[in-house]
Amino acid sequence: MSDLIRRTAAELADALAAGETTSVEVTQAHLDRIAAVDGDVHAFLVVDAEGALSQAAAADARRATGQAQSPLDGVPIAVKDVMATKGLPTTCGSRILEGWVPPYDATVVARLRAAGLPILGKTNMDEFAMGSSTEHSAYGPTRNPWDLSRIPGGSGGGSAAALAAYEAPLAIGTDTGGSIRQPGAVTGTVGVKPTYGGVSRYGLVSLANSLDQAGPVTRTVLDAALLHTVIGGHDPKDSTSIDAPLPDLVGAARRGAEGDLSGVRVGVVKELGGEGYQDGVLTRFQESVDLMVAAGAEVVEVSCPNFVHALATYYLILPAEASSNLARFDAMRYGLRVTPDGDPSAEDVMRATREAGFGDEVKRRIILGTYALSSGYYDAYYGQAQKVRTLITRDFEQAFQHADVLVSPTAPTTAFKLGEKVDDPLAMYLNDLATIPANLSGVPGISVPSGLADEDGLPAGVQILAPATADDRVYRVGAALEAALLQKWGGPLLDQARPLVGEVAQRPSRDQGASS
Structure with missing residues (x-):
């Protein structure tokens, strides 16, 4: 495995700035990695090798003349297939958009291009984006690089898996009810949901307009801050x-990495723990809280009584x-069109298209x-849910x-088995228990790896939430916790894993085990 793909985005940016490597070399190393292991992981739906190398060559030319467009100029990135990308297919994991190529870029994508990534x-x-496991993709499930079974x-399991498998140093995800943070937790990566409205939603194919938010998927807190600064x-x-x-997100992450949380008040949410939570997850969480105390933080217990209604509220508002x-998606303007035999009406075409194009969870x-x-x-359902949403805020x-x-x-819990919950929607929805409140209120949150659960040796995560627009707080506290954990582990969590993590080509092939 190339050393380049194990480096963080910040380390790659420094190496590019120092002339120690080139963007073409870095990008090719990740393309080689994708070719070697993505047949097992299935993190990507589309790989644009030619386009990525062309963009990398342009980044090298800018670096050579001292005209880098951003600190991350030349560092490659993967983008969740819910963001419009000019010239590249955008399917949202659905047959109904199979082969659709947008004529424009989402603002997030435009900003990535402008920054040279x-x-x-x-x-x-x-x-x-409907799911918590990436099993509801019309193109087959993504698998966790820690254990391919x-x-x-989800819904952004592809972006998180790409990071965990060293197929990309950075990725973009979207978080409607936890779809950046929950994949981060179960893959041992860092996922950030920015404040609602802090990152543009233009060109993001909407699931739920009042909940959707794009954000960074990375392997370190500093990398997330660097990427957030580009897209925000x-x-x-x-x-x-x-x-x-x-706010100064990168500065907050760098200050946090110094390990001092003196004067920071950390509230442990009473309602987000206990029954229904895996013992190993709670053990790693308590260790993380203890490390924050050791770093100087004051810990208090807080109660948010209406959080117990967040799941029911979310699953009324989102649908x-x-x-x-x-x-x-009516077969009249773009995407899939299925025309029944005979002399079908527009309504017949629409019905047949939506029947064939949408999966079970979407329906x-x-x-x-x-x-x-x-x-x-x-009034009885949607109206009441909006009232409870106000109480949660x-x-x-x-x-x-x-x-x-x-x-x-x-x-x-840690990552469950493929197929284990795919036929039990209520059990699947419970995976979003701790992340949903942040989306309902619009506050920012980060998931930082907290260690490996004793029961199965799989990653768990700790979530840090801050008031709206105070995204710098989650970066400061997240970076401080990350620094303490790195010292405890003696290196990154991915390095502490069983020997085959990241070496997924040696693992069972994708046709083994359950599938969606």
């Missing part, structure tokens, strides 16, 4: 974009918004959402009066 390709995901989280900030094309500068958003949520919005049920406001950040396990 070569795009390796598009990563796999649950169809239209297990899920990599106001965008006039997005009406929900916050018209204010980002309602999704059913409206997915109405655009399930469309039905739920349409029912919740229907006449006679709107108030819980956050009250909790942040007593603590600067809130912490919890990121996910209740």
Whole structure:
């Protein structure tokens, strides 16, 4: 394995700036890695080798003349297949968009290109971001590089798996109910959900407009801060974009890495732990809290009583918004079109297309959402859910009066087996138990690897939440915790794994074990 693919994005950026390597060499090393192992992992749906190398060569030319467009100029990246990419297919993991090539870039993608990051390709995901395991992709599941028989989280499991398998040093994900943070927890990577409106949603194919948020997927907190700085900030094309500068995220991460949390109040959320959480996950979480105390933080317990209703609230609001958003896929304008025999009407074509193009989970949520919005049920379901959403936001406001950040396990369990929950939607939804409240209220959060659970030797994560627009807090506390854990482990978590992690080509092939 090339040493280049094991380096962090910050280390690669420094090496490029010093002339120790080239973007072409770095990009080729990752393309070689993808070719070697992605047949097993299936992190990517599309790999754009020619385009990535062309962009890398341009980055090298800029570096040679001292005109780098950003600190990350020349560092390659993978993009979740829910972001519009001009000239590259964008399928959202669905048959209904198979082969669709957007005529424009999402703002996030445009900013990546402007900063000089070569795009390796598009990563796999649950169809239209509906799922917690990446088993609901129409193009087959992604597998966790720690154990190919297990899920990599979802909906952005492809981006997280690409990082864990060393196929990319950086990736973009989207987080509607935990789809960056939960995959980060179960793959031993770092995932950040920025403040709602802190990163443009223009060109992000909407699942739920009031919940969706793009963000960084990385292997270190500093890398996430560097990437967040590239993609974040106001965008006039997005009406929900916050018209204010980002805080100093990179500075916060660097300060946090010094390991001093003196004066920081850390609130442990009473409702996000206990019953339903795996013992090993809770053990690693408590160790993380103890390390924050050792770094000087003051720990208090806070109660957010309405968090117990967050799951039910989310699974009324999200399907309602999704059913409206997915109405655009009607076979009339773009994407798949299925024409029944005979002399079908437009309605017949639409019905046949949506039947063939949407998977079971998408259909399930469309039905739920349409029912919740229907006449006679709107006030009883969707209206009530919005009221509870307000109560959850108030819980956050009250909790942040007593603590600067809130912490919890990121996910209740480590990665479960492929196929284990695919036929049990309620069990699948429970994976988002700890992450959903942040999306309902719009606050930022980060998942940092907390270690390996004793029961199965698989990664767990700790979640750090901060008030809206205070994203720098999650980076400071996350980096401090990461530094303490690195010292405890003697190196990155991925280096502490069983020998085959990252060497997935030696593991069982994809046709072994359960599949979706």
